[in-house]
Structures are given as C-alpha cells and as structure tokens.
Amino acid sequence: GAGVSQSPSNKVTEKGKDVELRCDPISGHTALYWYRQSLGQGLEFLIYFQGNSAPDKSGLPSDRFSAERTGGSVSTLTIQRTQQEDSAVYLCASSLPQLGYEQYFGPGTRLTVT
Amino acid sequence: QQQVKQSPQSLIVQKGGISIINCAYENTAFDYFPWYQQFPGKGPALLIAIRPDVSEKKEGRFTISFNKSAKQFSLHIMDSQPGDSATYFCAANRGTYKYIFGTGTRLKVLA
Numbered sequence: 390g391a392g393v394s395q396s397p398s399n400k401v402t403e404k405g406k407d408v409e410l411r412c413d414p415i416s417g418h419t420a421l422y423w424y425r426q427s428l429g430q431g432l433e434f435l436i437y438f439q440g441n442s443a444p445d446k447s448g449l450p451s452d453r454f455s456a457e458r459t460g461g462s463v464s465t466l467t468i469q470r471t472q473q474e475d476s477a478v479y480l481c482a483s484s485l486p487q488l489g490y491e492q493y494f495g496p497g498t499r500l501t502v503t
Numbered sequence: 504q505q506q507v508k509q510s511p512q513s514l515i516v517q518k519g520g521i522s523i524i525n526c527a528y529e530n531t532a533f534d535y536f537p538w539y540q541q542f543p544g545k546g547p548a549l550l551i552a553i554r555p556d557v558s559e560k561k562e563g564r565f566t567i568s569f570n571k572s573a574k575q576f577s578l579h580i581m582d583s584q585p586g587d588s589a590t591y592f593c594a595a596n597r598g599t600y601k602y603i604f605g606t607g608t609r610l611k612v613l614a
Contacts, residue, residue: 393546399552420600431509431592431604432547439600446571490600491537 391415393495395481401464402471402502410498414483422492423456423466426478435479438464439486471502505530507595509605516612522580524608526593529574532584533595533603538567538578541607550591551578583612 397494401406414421423435434448437460449455453471458464468475478499482492504574508527516522528534535554539547553567553576560567566579579592580587 422600429512429606431507431606432602433555434601438598445600482546486600486601490596490602491549492602494539494548496546 390422393481393483393493394499395479395495397498398496399499399501400449401503404473404502405470407457407490408500410479412464412466412481412483412495414462414464414481415493416462418483418485418493419461420484420486420490421458421464422482422484423488424480424482425450426480426497428477432480435466450493468500471500472482475502476502505603507603507605509591509593509608511608512606513595513609514611516580516583516610518583518585518614520583520612522583522587522610522612523577524591524593524610525575526595526605527573527575528595528603530595530597530603531574532597534579534598535596536567536569536576537594537596537602538565539592539594539604541592542575543589547592583610585612585614588612 396411419440421438424432438447438454453469456466478497480497482494484492537552538550541547563582569576590607593597594602596602
C-alpha cells in the first residue's frame with residue numbers, strides 16, 4: 390500500500406511569505422505527527438493529532454506555526470511570515486496507536502527561506 | 504531529563520567492519536528504544552527497537568545492546584556494507600506518542 394506522502398518535496402520562499410505544507414498519512418492511520426529536522430539536529434516534535442481528540446501543539450515553536458487535519462486524514466502545516474530560521478526539512482509521520490505508536494515517515498518537505 | 508544524547512556525530516567504517524553508535528538517556532520512565540535509519544531525501548524508517556526487559560536484540564546484521572543501569576543503549580552494525588551508509592537516529596519513548604530523538608549519526612561505509 391501507499392506510504393506517507395508529502396508535498397511539495399521542496400519549497401523555496403522569500404522571508405515574510407506564508408507557506409503551506411501538506412501531508413497524506415497512510416490510510417487508516419489515526420495518529421499523525423509533524424516534526425522539524427534542521428541540519429545536524431535530531432527530529433524536533435511539532436504537533437500530534439489523534440482521531441478527534443484535541444491536538445498536542447506543545448512543540449510548535451511560535452504562533453506563526455499552525456496545523457490542521459481535515460476529516461481525520463490529510464494535514465496541512467502552515468508557517469506564516471516565514472523567517473530564515475524556519476529553513477529545515479519538515480517531516481510528517483503517521484501511526485496506529487494501538488500497535489505501539491510505530492511511526493511511518495514521509496519523505497519530508499525541504500523548506501528554504503531566502 | 505527529556506534528552507537523548509547520541510554519539511558520534513559522524514562515523515567512517517571500512518566495508519566489513521563493525522559500526523557502533525551510542526545513545527544515553529536520563530529519564531528512567533522511557534520503556535521503548537527504537538533506532539531509525541534515514542537515507543538522503545527519504546524519511547526515517549524504523550530499523551530495530553528494544554524494550555528494557557532485555558539486554559540485547561539482534562536482527563540480521565543489526566544488534567541493539569541495552570544497559571539499563573547505565574541508561575545507555577547502542578546500535579552495532581556487523582559486517583558493515585556501503586549500502587548501510589545513512590544517518591541513524593536513536594529515540595526513546597515512554598508508552599506515549601511522544602518520541603525523543605537523538606541528534607543523529609552520519610555513517611559512511613567505505614567500499
């Protein structure tokens with residue numbers, strides 16, 4: 390079956406512009422995560438969605454970052470007024486919590502803010 | 504207390520050699536320790552994982568060694584191959600959705 394897909398694969402934007410990153414999780418996976426991977430750093434947790442529960446937004450670095458998940462499937466991560474420090478690879482993962490939260494990652498979106 | 508410290512940052516190994524990557528944690532509540540492998544342009548993929556009730560787990564050429572008293576765990580890649588060249592992340596979890604990831608080790612296996 391299809392894995393987690395993300396689009397676009399690469400995004401170059403000017404400082405101050407807004408960007409939207411999309412994630413399509415594996416069908417049937419109720420849990421969805423967003424991570425940020427900066428050069429030389431580990432994976433930084435951003436946000437977690439599980440079914441109809443309120444998302445855990447504790448990892449979002451500022452109020453310029455927001456995410457939503459429509460219909461329990463597709464998710465969009467939005468970064469407003471992008472800054473150069475937002476440049477990173479944004480990874481999405483999905484999982485079936487009842488199987489121990491093993492996460493399946495998408496290929497990521499490489500965001501470059503110029 | 505939530506950190507997982509990973510070393511080395513980068514590693515170069517000859518083909519056929521043993522690659523060893525180490526991780527240390529502080530939070531004794533962690534109860535699941537996976538390793539992820541990431542190739543360039545791809546997302547991380549689960550490689551092997553261990554729970555603290557065992558000291559070692561082996562899957563093919565990959566072995567996790569776990570030292571509960573020292574709060575350390577390591578990944579050993581036996582007979583390393585050029586195709587193993589990737590970035591490896593350790594992680595820790597305590598039965599929830601939140602994983603704490605190490606900073607990654609970039610492994611290069613020379614042909």
